[in-house]
Amino acid sequence: MSNAMQEQPGTPPSAYRIDKSRHIVLAHGGGGQLTDELIAHTLLPRLGNESLGELLDSSIVPGSAGRVALTIDSYVVRPLSFPGGDIGRLAVSGTVNDLAVCGAEPMGLALSLILAEGLERKVLESVIDSVRATADEAGVKVITGDTKVVGRGQADGVYITTAGVGSVNGKTRLHPDQIRPGDVVIVSGSIADHGLAVMLAREMPEVQSVLWSDVAPLNRMIARLLEKVNGVVFMRDPTRGGLACVVADIATRTGLHVVLEELRILVRPETQHAADMLGLDPLEVANEGKVVVVTRPEAAEAAIAALKEDAHGQDARIIGRIEPERDGLCELHTVIGGRRILQKPYGEQLPRIC
């Protein structure tokens, strides 16, 4: 959940005409189609190069014989602490996972903090303790950093930007262009827990929530998977935009047809309940401790076994497959036997009225 940028209340009211083609709106940060549009029309034309243009979770640094991966991510979650984690755990896990899904072992992290004037020191201490604990869990160190403070009201508590470098194993090449018809889609466990836990903590703090965020560094699980299993062709962590975003993206980028079986996708009953209450589709809700893995069909069983060896992969399962039809669509086979298209969500998720 990284779309918590808040405008300042009480700014001048006079008739601004804000148009999302000319101004940034919150939905540009939602990770969906509008984020794509911002990247395609504003960022890539100005910054684009071969590595950036790949739009992968991390980039292999060119000129280094393909051995170093680099990634960066900003974290602006609100509230700073939520059931199952906090911004510190998120800031380490998110970056570590972005390296891991590209087949890189994290070597070091760079942490940049933007603090709002007035932030309580003990809040900051607990965030940094959490950064340390999560980095230890992942077996990586924060090796450089920076801190800036902005005036009261110019930021909301703490924003963290974490960059990470990782080393890529010689044989690993994980890329959507490796995906072929017949390949199998696996997810490492239940979906939508993080997004709904944060949303409930933010919007309904008075509700005693039984939801826990799944935020966790997955690099050890993923390293074991890659070490034990031949035939992993692509991975991505289904964060903003959820599972739908990742599989729709696989379909678009490969031009192939992806089929998911709703019955096989694990949504915890309490998570489903929260999603129903807010009118959200769990398939479109963020995860921070899950990975989507595409493997060759013969490697699927071994991949599941390898994932299950880790505490974060206990509920790993096959959820779908890649089919030869060249339409670039993702189709969901529903529980009642129906079919529907699964698309990339738009942007910010809006709970419904009734």
Added chain:
Amino acid sequence: MTQRLADSHAAIERLLDAAKALPKPAAFMEICGTHTVAAFRCGLHSLMPANVKLVSGPGCPVCVTSQGDIDMLIELAQRPGVTLCTYGDMLRVTGAKGSLEEARSGGADVRVIYCSLDAVKLAAAEPKRNVVFAAVGFETTTPATAVAVLEAERLGLTNFTALVSHKRILPAMRALLDSKQVNVDGFMCPGHVSAITGYATFATIVRRYKLPCVVAGFEDVQIAAALAKLVELARDRKASLENLYPQVVSRWGNRRAQNLMRRVFRPVDARWRGLGMIPDSGLAFRSRFSRFDAQSRYKITPIDSPEPPGCRCGDVITARCTPAECKLFAIACTPVRPIGPCMVSSEGTCQAWFKYKRQGKSIAASEDAVATPSQEARL
């Protein structure tokens, strides 16, 4: 899960069975936006035989809110000192002067809330802000607005008002049928609204128009079962009222909620998008509560603004056309750049079609409308 599977397969079989014996093709209308989305989400349309259609009615509260009401909300949001509280769905609906989302990006204080009482709490906590609550929705959300107003009265708040666009579902169903422009063979009635009003509310549709009404829940199995029931009733030419959601819906509904509504509001004529003015289909404050009426407090009147050219949302929510028959659908009008409210609302028929129903080539064509190389990025 196995029970749910067995139940849903049984429902689909009953549906297919009954459809074989239908004397003529039949179309049923779901009234509730949540049903629209749930039916698409579970792929029900892909399982229906060719002679059965499920069309959407005027049951998405965002979609039926008139352009004038939306313009008033945006204008209020831009006034100095005003904090506008809204349910999330209303954020992106475009009026003549943009949307609330755009107003917020431009500096207006627009806050998304989940419960009407949050607006009252905000007014109590920030006495210098003038809090306006966008009171939108059918009988499901109206009692909550009434509770908020009574709470504001109890607290003696002078900085809380509501712009009331609440609607009543039954007058709209009657208007739709009286207009004779819509041919349906029965209604799938909204479970949430019925929980408040009681299912007896729909008896008049059965009596007057000789059409079957089936109250349905929102799970895939419940929707499939309700549709199967409707097809069976049509096959047997039987107009009856059936409650297939007895866990939640009773005959007379939630009396406490009804009393709250009656205490605070009185029925008035209201303008619906696509349907125009419908007698007694809206609600207004009773005079005792008029000081909470944002419209009179801020001396604002709805401007009769024209709907966007080419937009057929009005026809879509009255089942006079399908989204695909609108020239703007998926070409000029997409969830990224919506033109009409049915594409904005997550419960809107057009968005549901766009999300769940596009097939084959039509998808490729409309990807252009999104105008992005569809790439996920973590920049």
